[in-house]
Amino acid sequence: MDVDVFVGLDVNMVDTSMQLPWEHGTAFKYPIKNYGVPGSKKNFDHLLKFLSDSILSGMDVFVGCIGGHGRxxxxxxxxxxxxxxxxxxxxxxxxxxxxxxxDNQKQEHWLHRHYGIKLPEAKKPKYQGSILDRQW
Incomplete structure (x- = not known):
């Protein structure tokens, strides 16, 4: 992967050669449990500052977990x-x-509580029909 900064959000993510001090770039794990939220807001704030500083300085940044959705x-x-x-x-x-x-309300509410991020509108369940809709 050709990036300047690689942040793996899962403890089981494969190490990259970027973790070697003589290789270009920075790679590290910032583990968040699957379907979970960060354990420390203070450390998470440091991560956000590091990522934003990297992006603003023109670096290519990758952040990812296993599925690429929730965390x-x-x-x-x-x-x-x-x-x-x-x-x-x-x-x-x-x-x-x-x-x-x-991908879950725990994550949505964590973002809302700590950063004032607006909660998404509740999703209405799709109408599945009823027995009265059947053709007899």
């Missing part, structure tokens, strides 16, 4: 909010990255 979406939504002040950052990430980003 990745959480980091991206927080980063969008951090860099732009966008309060509807979950919607922004879902529209511009992946509709499945930030």
């Amino acid at each position: 990745t979406g959480l980091v991206l939504a927080a980063l969008v909010n951090h860099m732009t002040g966008e309060v509807d950052a979950i919607r922004y990430v879902r529209e511009n990255y992946c509709i499945k980003a930030v």
Whole structure:
């Protein structure tokens, strides 16, 4: 992967050669449990500052977990909010990255509680029909 900064959000992600001090770039793991949220807001704030500083200095940055939805979406939504002040950052990430980003209410509420990010509108269940709709 040709990036300047690689951040793996899963403890089981494969190490890259970028972790070797003589290789170009920076690679590290910032583990967040699957379907979970960061354990320390203070450390997460440091991650956001590091990522935004890297992006603003022109570096190519990769952030990812195993599926690329929940934890990745959480980091991206927080980063969008951090860099732009966008309060509807979950919607922004879902529209511009992946509709499945930030994949559970625990993550949505964590972003709202710590960064004031707007909660997405509740999804209405699709109408599945009823027995009365059947043709007899």
